[in-house]
Amino acid sequence: xxxQIIFIVISLFTLMMGWIVVSNNNLFHAALALMxxxxxxxxxxxxxxxxxxxxxxxxxxxxxxxILIIFAIMLTRRMxxxxxxxxNSQPGLAGITAVSVFAVIAFIFWQMREFWPLGAGEGxxxxxxxxxxxGSVAKLGEYFVSPDAFVLPFExxxxxxxxxxxxxxxxxxxxxxxxx
Amino acid sequence: xxxxxxxIAFFVVLAPLFPALPIGxxxxxxxxxxxxxxxxxxxxxxxxxxxxxxxxxxxxxxxxLIFVIFDxxxxxxxxxxxxxxxxxxxxxxxxxxxxxxxxxxLAYAWGRGVLEWV
Numbered sequence: 060x061x062x063q064i065i066f067i068v069i070s071l072f073t074l075m076m077g078w079i080v081v082s083n084n085n086l087f088h089a090a091l092a093l094m095x096x097x098x099x100x101x102x103x104x105x106x107x108x109x110x111x112x113x114x115x116x117x118x119x120x121x122x123x124x125x126i127l128i129i130f131a132i133m134l135t136r137r138m139x140x141x142x143x144x145x146x147n148s149q150p151g152l153a154g155i156t157a158v159s160v161f162a163v164i165a166f167i168f169w170q171m172r173e174f175w176p177l178g179a180g181e182g183x184x185x186x187x188x189x190x191x192x193x194g195s196v197a198k199l200g201e202y203f204v205s206p207d208a209f210v211l212p213f214e215x216x217x218x219x220x221x222x223x224x225x226x227x228x229x230x231x232x233x234x235x236x237x238x239x
Numbered sequence: 240x241x242x243x244x245x246x247i248a249f250f251v252v253l254a255p256l257f258p259a260l261p262i263g264x265x266x267x268x269x270x271x272x273x274x275x276x277x278x279x280x281x282x283x284x285x286x287x288x289x290x291x292x293x294x295x296x297x298x299x300x301x302x303x304l305i306f307v308i309f310d311x312x313x314x315x316x317x318x319x320x321x322x323x324x325x326x327x328x329x330x331x332x333x334x335x336x337x338x339x340x341x342x343x344x345l346a347y348a349w350g351r352g353v354l355e356w357v
Binding site for chain 2 (some may be wrong): 111115116119123124130133196197198200202203205206217223224227231
């Protein structure tokens with residue numbers, strides 16, 4: 060019961076902040092609301108016993124990605140100075156896109172209804188054992204470095220980060236005279 | 240399990256109260272005699288020239304991007320640190336390789352002069 064109340068409060072907070080993101084006239088304020096919305100999502104991860112994911116959400120999304128978005132807004136002079144309506148002139152197409160994306164997601168979740176933790180299906184899964192949840196971060200760490208599991212994606216991730224940084228510096232950094 | 244997070248919930252409530260209380264008490268108790276000088280925008284140092292909402296340089300964006308990359312590195316290394324007792328020498332080599340590849344990114348940024356303050 061109390062969990063449901065917390066869930067509803069966090070969900071409402073996330074949705075309200077999301078609404079501010081898409082409806083605010085000032086893009087900078089929209090970015091700040093996006094950070095608050097990310098915080099609500101982190102709260103939902105906590106509700107799902109995914110503490111590590113919530114921490115990653117806090118560190119990466121609120122701590123880093125949001126700063127990147129804010130800097131990106133500050134780079135664009137026009138976005139900073141004008142307060143114009145964020146709504147575009149294609150409500151019909153946007154509506155069709157939104158409804159169809161929702162329909163696909165809802166369909167997928169309905170197909171998976173027998174795996175819902177508290178679902179009515181006959182094979183409804185019981186909530187996970189606490190020992191599994193407590194050991195999950197260390198297990199993930201083991202899988203990251205195990206040759207039988209995710210060691211290749213783990214190393215490829217570092218190469219991808221390398222490529223992202225070098226690529227962005229190459230594109231954005233002012234070139235010196237001998238390079239240009 | 241949700242009860243493990245009750246301290247966090249406590250801080251979520253306490254943290255906004257902490258700055259709000261002095262400001263609120265000030266609003267209630269403080270005398271207000273405004274004049275033109277007092278109502279100027281306060282800022283450290285010299286007075287600002289022009290609009291404060293100016294376009295930033297692209298350099299700041301690259302700083303932020305470097306921060307994102309090493310932030311993600313920290314998130315990746317955290318679960319391995321949690322499992323450090325169970326993983327062997329192979330894992331240490333893996334982690335070293337991961338960090339060396341990211342250090343190459345830092346070395347490139349350093350070499351291009353990205354880390355110099357402009």
